[in-house]
Amino acid sequence: MLEAIREHTKGWLAKAILAAITIPFALFGIDSYLTGAGSGVAVAEVGKQTVTAQEYSNAMQNLRSQMQAEGQQVDQAMLDDPATKQAVLDRLINSKLLSAEISKAGFYMSDEALSQYISGMPEFQRDEKFSQEIYDSILRQNGLTPSRFEQGMRNDLLVGQARDGIAALAFIPTTLAQQTLKTVYQQRDVSVTEINAADFLPQVKVTAEDVQKYYDEHKDRFRVPEQVKLEFTMLSANTLIASMKVTDDEMRRFFDENAAKFQGDEQRRASHILIGFGVSASEADKKKAREQAEDVLAQVKANPAKFEELAVKFSQDPGSAEKGGDLGLFSRGTMVKAFDEAVFTMKPGAISDLVESEFGFHIIKLTEISGQSQSYDDVKLNIRAELLYQKALAKFAEQAENFSNMVYEQSSSLQPAAEAFGLQIQSSDWLTRNDGSKFFKSEKLMQQVFSDDVLKDKRNTEAIEIGPNTLVSARVLEYKPAAARSFEEVKAGIEEFLKLEQAKKLAKEKGEAILADLKNGKAHDELEWIPPVTITRKEAQGLSDLAMSHLFKLDASKLPAYGGAVDGNKGYLLMQVQSVTSELGDDATENKTAELELQAALSAEYVAAYVSSLRKKTDVKINTKLLDPVQP
Structure with a gap:
């Protein structure tokens, strides 16, 4: 009995649930799992929905458990990789997006259809029949009520149907697939050479009149934007950590309640x-x-x-x-x-x-x-840091509203808020709108700074969230209106710019003339072509993105084929294709596998494009600081 339960419960969910479900149920999370301190903190806001810290933590633990269940070596560095964490979070976000769209579209699954699916799941069967005893035991082990579990399953099945329906729209005929694969796996023997703009600089003449004329015609380009000096104060969960306290009993209790999280690979x-x-x-x-x-x-x-x-x-x-x-x-x-x-x-x-x-x-x-387990002493510092941060988040949530009210109600000074919350008032150097947006990482704050209420009436800005669990209010100390730079300040830069523009033009003219000769069969022995290299769409052999984007577009029906492109400030790039190989291999099985992979890739692109469209029209905010454990 226990062995039967264990065999069915060692998959994606760290605490035993539904290893064989094909829908990504485990990564989507179930509300009933959201227990423990900090579980309600949002890692991401997806429209009106949230991905909680506990959902994200569960999903990461589920990934570890699946790797262990599949016999893979659990590499902590891989789990800590930002790309891995972002992929897990994206799955959670996509689930929220699809769930909202399904609800909006009025998708429905009957109780009968849901019952048939669950009763047919091998996880709940004994002797090829549904076992109520196993069903109840698994749900009880995971703290799930039948209604909670069935609600989650209903949603995941609907999400799966929507995803599969989108994927099914992708179809590629065999003939087109083979032609596409020939193009995808095509090899080209190529070479390139550069007509350098710098070589033409000695030929270029720019007069003082040319520089003055350019300045007069483009004065708007030389204007210094309006600037401000600010004072500001910041309320942040991070700054509250130092004032938080955690007892040994709290740390030990957290360790005991989250034993699976700290098991290592034992x-x-x-x-x-x-x-x-x-x-x-x-x-x-x-x-x-x-x-x-x-x-x-x-x-x-x-x-x-x-x-x-x-x-x-x-x-x-x-x-x-x-x-x-x-x-x-x-x-x-x-x-x-x-x-x-x-x-x-x-x-x-x-x-x-x-x-x-x-x-x-x-x-x-x-x-x-x-394997090896992690003792309490091994992780004590990390637990302390995590609990301190959780307490700081809770304290920040308590203070945020009062801070916002105070800087608004006592808008003539930041001092009352700073004293009430034990904060520092800091000052900035001169900032343009763009500088300020980068400095505070908030365009919204700078919009308020340059508003009439703040700029002219010398009021505090509202408390603006410039990052996860971080509020800032600012006020203007000094202001400079926009003004044009003098000719003397910019004339040297204008002269260098005009010289380079003319040199680039000469390089392009020479490059295009040589290209025309090459296409007409006329040789140019003075060109220093690089040694030929064999490239594919995946193997650039050190060539630039500009070269790769053009080399596979060149018409190779007549070889050698030549092309050219303006290469930024460098000059003009000449390209040559000497030979092309675009045949599929002789192994029919490999070719069929490649065709199926192409079909799967196309289906995945359809689904990705659909989810991307949902994401573009939904306000998604990610609390990046919660993606990583707090370090002591």
């Missing part, structure tokens, strides 16, 4: 003998089962070498009894709580006393430990 292998007492057992049933279990335990203690033999004879867990009670390797949090707590305190070779769970009485033998 796994344990155990065997057990289960003497069950059934669901809703009476006290008499339990007493009878205990007496039998104590008798078996006495036999085990008398002769530990016979553990496997006694398991085959007495254990009532059909999934493991025939294997001498062997449960295989498993991570912390995979088994039921009582079993888990017992086995992760044992030493290899040790045999436990009776351990009671909802399934009955267990006699456990620990046979192997692989």
Whole structure:
């Protein structure tokens, strides 16, 4: 029984749920999982929905658990990689987007259809039939009510149908697929050479009159934008961390409640003998089962070498009894709580006393430990930092509204707010709108700074959120209106600019003349072509993006083929294609696989484009600071 449950519950969800579900259910999160401090803090806001810190944390832990369940080596560096974290968060965000669109479109799944799907899931079956007992046990293990679970499944099935429906629109005929693959895998032998603009600079003459004329005709380009000097004060969760306190009891409790999170890559292998007492057992049933279990335990203690033999004879867990009670390797949090707590305190070779769970009485033998766990002392500093940050977030949430009200109601000075919340008032240097937007990372704040209320009436700005859990209010100390730079300030720069523009023009003219000659079969032996290289669309062999974008567009029906392009301030780039290979291989199986991959890629692009369109019309805000654990 326990073995059967374990085998069905070691997939994406770290605490055992639905490994074989094809919809990305595990990454989407279920509200009932959102327990623990800080669970409601938003990692991302998706329209009117949020991706909570607990959902994100669950998804990352689920990824670790799936890798372990699939026998992969868990690489913490990979899990900590920003690209991995962003991919997990994007999945969560996309789920929210699709869910909202499905709701808006009025998609519906009947109770009958949902019931048929769940009853057909192998996770809930015994002897090829739906088992209410297994269903209830799995949901109970994960703290889920049937209504919560079914609500989540209904949503995920609808999301899956919408995604599959979009993907099904992508179709590519075999002939077109083969032509496309020939193009995709095409190889070209190419070479390039540069007509350098710098070589023409000695030929260029720019007069003082040319410089003055350019200045007179483009004065708007030489205007200094309006500028301000600001004073500002900032309320941030990060600055509150120093005033927070965390006790040893709080850290220990957090460690105990999140044991699975800190397990490292440790796994344990155990065997057990289960003497069950059934669901809703009476006290008499339990007493009878205990007496039998104590008798078996006495036999085990008398002769530990016979553990496997006694398991085959007495254990009532059909999934493991025939294997001498062997449960295989498993991570912390995979088994039921009582079993888990017992086995992760044992030493290899040790045999436990009776351990009671909802399934009955267990006699456990620990046979192997692989990997390494993390002790409380190993992670104590990280736990302290995380709890400090959670407390700072809570304190920030308490103070944010009062801070916003104070800088608005006492708008003639930032001093009252600074004193009330123990904040510093800081000053800036001269800032343009653009400078200020970059400095504060907020265009909204600078829009307020240059508004009439703030600029002319010398009022505080509103408290503006310039980053996750960070509010700023500013006021103007000094102001400079926009003004033109003098000719003397800019004339040297104008002269250099005009020289380069003329040199680029000469380089282009020469390049285009040479290109015309090459296309007409006239050689130019003075050109210094690079040694030919073989490129594909994936292998640039060191060529620039400009060269790659043009080389595969050149008409190669007549070889050699030539092309050219203006290369920014460098000059003019000449390109040559000497030969082209665009045949598919002879292996029919490989070609078919490539065709299927092309079809899958096209389907994925359809889905990605659809989700992208939803994202563009939805306000998505990401709290980037919560994507990474707080370091001590």
